[in-house]
Amino acid sequence: MSRGPTLAEVHRQDNDGQIGVSKNHERKPSCRWFASRTSPTHPVSEIKALRWIVRFAILAGTIVIVLAGQALRSGLATLPAGLSFTIAVCKLIVTGGLSVTGWLALFVGVVVAFKLRWFCRWMCPLGTCNELSTWLGKKVGLRRPSVPHLGHYLVFATLAGAFAGFPVLLWLDPLALFSSIGQPFSSSPVLLAIGMSGVLTAVGLSFLFPGVWCSRICPLGGFQEVVFVLRRSALGLLARVFAPRRPRPTTTEGQRVELSEGSDIARIGRRGILAAFGTAIWVYVAPRFSSSAAAPLRPPGAAPEDRKFLALCVRCGNCVRACPTGIIQPQLSTGGLFTWLAPRLVFTDNFCDPSCTRCAEACPSGALTPFSTAEKPHVIIGKAVVELDDCLLTAERECGICRSHCPYQAIRLQFNEETYSVQPIVDLARCTGCGACEAVCPTVPRKAIHVERVQTIGKAK
Amino acid sequence: MNPMNRRNWLKAIGALSAMGSMGVLPSASGENQQVAPIGESSGFTSSVLDPHKVQDTQFTARLVNGRVIQPQRELPLLSQCEVLVVGGGPAGVSAAIAARRAGARVTLVERYGHFGGLWTGGLVLLVLGHIVKGGKQVCMGIGEEMMQRLEKLPGGIINRGPGKNPTVDAEALKYVMVEMIEEAGVEVFLHAWGVDAILEGNTVRGAVFESKSGRQAILADVVIDATGDGDIFAAAGAEFEHRTHNVGLVSRIGNLDRIDPSRAPAGNRPKRLGSPTPAPGVNWVNLIGPEVDGLDVRTLTRMEMSHRKFIWRNVQQARQVPGYESLYLVETAPQLGVRITRVLNGVATVRYADLKAGRRFDDVVAVGGSTDGQHGEWQVPYGALVPKKVENVLAAGRCISAEMQMADLVRLIPNCCATGHAAGVAAAVAVKDRCSPRQVEVPKVQKILREQGAYLG
Numbered sequence: 001m002s003r004g005p006t007l008a009e010v011h012r013q014d015n016d017g018q019i020g021v022s023k024n025h026e027r028k029p030s031c032r033w034f035a036s037r038t039s040p041t042h043p044v045s046e047i048k049a050l051r052w053i054v055r056f057a058i059l060a061g062t063i064v065i066v067l068a069g070q071a072l073r074s075g076l077a078t079l080p081a082g083l084s085f086t087i088a089v090c091k092l093i094v095t096g097g098l099s100v101t102g103w104l105a106l107f108v109g110v111v112v113a114f115k116l117r118w119f120c121r122w123m124c125p126l127g128t129c130n131e132l133s134t135w136l137g138k139k140v141g142l143r144r145p146s147v148p149h150l151g152h153y154l155v156f157a158t159l160a161g162a163f164a165g166f167p168v169l170l171w172l173d174p175l176a177l178f179s180s181i182g183q184p185f186s187s188s189p190v191l192l193a194i195g196m197s198g199v200l201t202a203v204g205l206s207f208l209f210p211g212v213w214c215s216r217i218c219p220l221g222g223f224q225e226v227v228f229v230l231r232r233s234a235l236g237l238l239a240r241v242f243a244p245r246r247p248r249p250t251t252t253e254g255q256r257v258e259l260s261e262g263s264d265i266a267r268i269g270r271r272g273i274l275a276a277f278g279t280a281i282w283v284y285v286a287p288r289f290s291s292s293a294a295a296p297l298r299p300p301g302a303a304p305e306d307r308k309f310l311a312l313c314v315r316c317g318n319c320v321r322a323c324p325t326g327i328i329q330p331q332l333s334t335g336g337l338f339t340w341l342a343p344r345l346v347f348t349d350n351f352c353d354p355s356c357t358r359c360a361e362a363c364p365s366g367a368l369t370p371f372s373t374a375e376k377p378h379v380i381i382g383k384a385v386v387e388l389d390d391c392l393l394t395a396e397r398e399c400g401i402c403r404s405h406c407p408y409q410a411i412r413l414q415f416n417e418e419t420y421s422v423q424p425i426v427d428l429a430r431c432t433g434c435g436a437c438e439a440v441c442p443t444v445p446r447k448a449i450h451v452e453r454v455q456t457i458g459k460a461k
Numbered sequence: 462m463n464p465m466n467r468r469n470w471l472k473a474i475g476a477l478s479a480m481g482s483m484g485v486l487p488s489a490s491g492e493n494q495q496v497a498p499i500g501e502s503s504g505f506t507s508s509v510l511d512p513h514k515v516q517d518t519q520f521t522a523r524l525v526n527g528r529v530i531q532p533q534r535e536l537p538l539l540s541q542c543e544v545l546v547v548g549g550g551p552a553g554v555s556a557a558i559a560a561r562r563a564g565a566r567v568t569l570v571e572r573y574g575h576f577g578g579l580w581t582g583g584l585v586l587l588v589l590g591h592i593v594k595g596g597k598q599v600c601m602g603i604g605e606e607m608m609q610r611l612e613k614l615p616g617g618i619i620n621r622g623p624g625k626n627p628t629v630d631a632e633a634l635k636y637v638m639v640e641m642i643e644e645a646g647v648e649v650f651l652h653a654w655g656v657d658a659i660l661e662g663n664t665v666r667g668a669v670f671e672s673k674s675g676r677q678a679i680l681a682d683v684v685i686d687a688t689g690d691g692d693i694f695a696a697a698g699a700e701f702e703h704r705t706h707n708v709g710l711v712s713r714i715g716n717l718d719r720i721d722p723s724r725a726p727a728g729n730r731p732k733r734l735g736s737p738t739p740a741p742g743v744n745w746v747n748l749i750g751p752e753v754d755g756l757d758v759r760t761l762t763r764m765e766m767s768h769r770k771f772i773w774r775n776v777q778q779a780r781q782v783p784g785y786e787s788l789y790l791v792e793t794a795p796q797l798g799v800r801i802t803r804v805l806n807g808v809a810t811v812r813y814a815d816l817k818a819g820r821r822f823d824d825v826v827a828v829g830g831s832t833d834g835q836h837g838e839w840q841v842p843y844g845a846l847v848p849k850k851v852e853n854v855l856a857a858g859r860c861i862s863a864e865m866q867m868a869d870l871v872r873l874i875p876n877c878c879a880t881g882h883a884a885g886v887a888a889a890v891a892v893k894d895r896c897s898p899r900q901v902e903v904p905k906v907q908k909i910l911r912e913q914g915a916y917l918g
Contacts, residue, residue: 350817393749396733396746396747396748396749397747398589398747398749398832398869400707400749400869401866401869404865404866404868404869405813405866412752413707413749413752415707415749415750415751415752420748420771420775421749422707422749422750422751422752440866442832442833442835
């Protein structure tokens with residue numbers, strides 16, 4: 001049975017700005033968890049050097065993947081956000097399924113249950129950036145004030161939300177934040193700034209209050225600690241059940257560890273209950289302030305209820321980057337802060353290719369449910385709606401372009417004997433809302449045919 | 462013996478050719494000569510009608526056991542040429558002029574009594590599809606030459622200018638086309654309807670026409686199918702796609718300069734008053750019409766009658782509105798507005814994805830534009846005019862190989878002129894190089910097209 005440091009110890013050490021405990025073996029050589037790292041076969045400096053090489057390699061690799069955008073069409077594209085243990089667990093809870101990347105993330109979860117914050121120390125690209133800015137902050141003499149363990153609250157709130165279908169703060173995941181830096185590279189500087197804002201905030205906080213993001217705020221870090229403490233407590237319990245006569249540690253240190261184990265689990269349990277309670281209230285109250293009628297079109301496979309989609313979506317930008325036709329754009333203008341960077345569909349000059357399944361495949365969080373090409377005709381984005389007053393055919397002008405461009409043959413030009421004119425009729429059973437008609441409709445300033453959310457159509461009629 | 466047997470009409474042909482501008486009988490293709498041995502020994506005799514004599518009814522259709530049988534017969538030769546263009550619309554006229562200017566001996570056959578097809582006879586007076594984003598005009602060549610000539614005629618064309626969609630006058634355009642055809646020296650047969658291809662194996666050797674002179678054949682080295690409906694390549698067994706589209710009927714209304722909309726009750730002003738034409742006070746009025754099969758004679762008949770009734774009543778209704786009393790119906794178009802029927806399955810196809818991607822083809826022979834400058838130019842690869850299997854026939858105009866999404870652009874008039882121009886030059890090059898149009902050296906075609914003023918991107 002391995003027995004590590006208490007969280008209190010870890011956090012004390014974090015005060016010095018170090019994630020985990022890399023340096024502190026010098027101060028507490030008696031602690032076995034540190035001692036294992038100071039064994040003569042693994043000189044600390046070498047490990048440290050190796051760790052930094054690995055971290056910079058991963059940081060560079062992640063940036064390449066995130067900026068490669070559509071050039072990268074393999075499963076690699078889903079890695080940066082998909083490797084998040086929190087996102088994978090929430091996806092599993094909400095959707096009941098996982099991708100290959102998701103299983104990898106769960107494996108990471110198993111590792112961190114035994115090696116506290118192993119992911120932070122070796123892999124997290126945001127963590128690498130933060131550690132550098134923390135170091136810089138400390139250099140200029142900044143110190144971190146006392147901050148509660150927000151990360152624990154955040155992860156419990158998110159997990160509790162996941163059980164209700166609304167993993168509320170999933171987008172705060174560091175890997176999701178990091179992924180979104182490349183999100184808007186194709187579009188405006190404003191989008192670029194907003195896409196970068198998550199990472200910049202985390203790095204900035206780490207500079208001003210050295211170490212605060214990683215040790216106090218990061219939900220993925222918090223989750224790793226929770227998993228670690230739960231694992232240790234569970235194994236401790238098992239040990240007591242199956243080996244009850246094993247002599248209890250008698251040293252003061254041992255007793256302290258034992259006590260701390262208990263207090264850790266109690267503290268974490270208390271935070272969990274508080275966070276879950278808060279989430280329950282949110283899940284109950286929030287619908288009163290949101291309406292999915294005003295919501296924009298979401299990529300195929302999105303939950304019909306926009307609140308649910310927004311909760312599941314981590315704003316990583318994977319779908320934006322995966323879309324070969326460029327119709328998925330990060331949302332900015334409408335819906336307020338909580339819809340920022342959520343993907344929406346824009347059919348101004350392209351549409352959702354009937355044979356394409358990439359956005360949902362690239363989604364790490366389950367916000368988009370994957371589908372096959374064969375299933376695509378049944379994946380409903382919305383429905384096409386015709387504005388007869390704007391339609392060129394109403395004015396007997398040569399058109400009907402929506403009909404010939406519909407990949408699902410859902411539009412026919414119906415001739416009305418009475419008015420002796422033609423109007424496009426949308427077969428709602430066939431229409432998927434792919435936007436082919438809207439994309440080619442030549443009327444300005446308003447398109448005479450456009451796709452609306454199914455709920456909106458229901459409300460309008 | 463038939464009053465006019467094979468020997469006689471061969472003589473007639475000789476005389477006819479001598480009278481024509483070309484003078485000499487064709488000698489380019491040896492196959493043309495092989496009609497000689499068939500003659501009387503094979504049992505075929507000419508069925509040409511002599512309109513002035515009582516008919517020998519040997520070849521008249523017969524009722525046999527309740528079924529109508531047309532006896533096998535030899536067809537008299539109406540003409541023989543290097544390039545035969547079937548259909549005298551924008552594509553056919555452009556093709557004939559282009560092929561003639563490229564040095565081929567050309568015969569042009571048209572089913573109605575005038576040139577221009579739907580552009581004139583269908584009163585599709587608005588020229589759409591030749592400009593791209595930014596207003597640049599991409600359809601040049603012979604179609605552009607027609608419009609330049611129209612500019613010189615009073616009342617020939619209005620709204621000409623960069624980035625604009627002009628409207629032409631049908632009569633002025635018919636006149637311009639006659640002028641250009643005559644200047645080029647194209648042999649013409651009007652009132653002759655191309656009804657069949659002449660095949661040897663899977664090689665087209667000419668086409669069969671029905672006219673007041675009966676059923677006659679024209680032999681040619683290359684046939685350009687500018688019928689719009691692909692009648693000739695279809696008869697030759699080329700693969701095609703049969704599509705339905707809206708069939709309408711354009712009309713023109715007059716006295717628009719004498720109406721007084723201010724007298725009309727608000728919200729009750731007549732609709733469907735159309736758009737201005739070069740003729741003062743005259744508007745052309747479009748009619749989309751129902752989506753039907755434009756190859757079905759019953760449907761075509763129904764459309765003609767129904768549309769005409771509607772147009773008349775609609776104008777009468779408009780006249781009831783105060784201020785609009787002087788409105789009157791100038792004419793309904795002589796030709797029904799059939800938009801798309803058969804579309805060739807060509808070696809290549811004009812695709813929407815290529816338009817989106819702005820794809821350029823090495824074998825580009827025509828460039829098309831947009832209706833209102835919504836998008837950039839798109840290229841027509843030579844293969845879109847060439848059938849997959851049948852030899853010696855090229856498609857031109859709205860029936861070239863194009864996806865459904867592109868057919869609505871391909872069928873627009875400037876684009877028909879452009880593909881017609883391309884087909885004409887390609888046919889002439891094939892004749893000169895004594896090869897099948899399939900084997901034509903496209904760079905040669907492109908060079909001549911550019912010399913003739915075409916824009917190829």
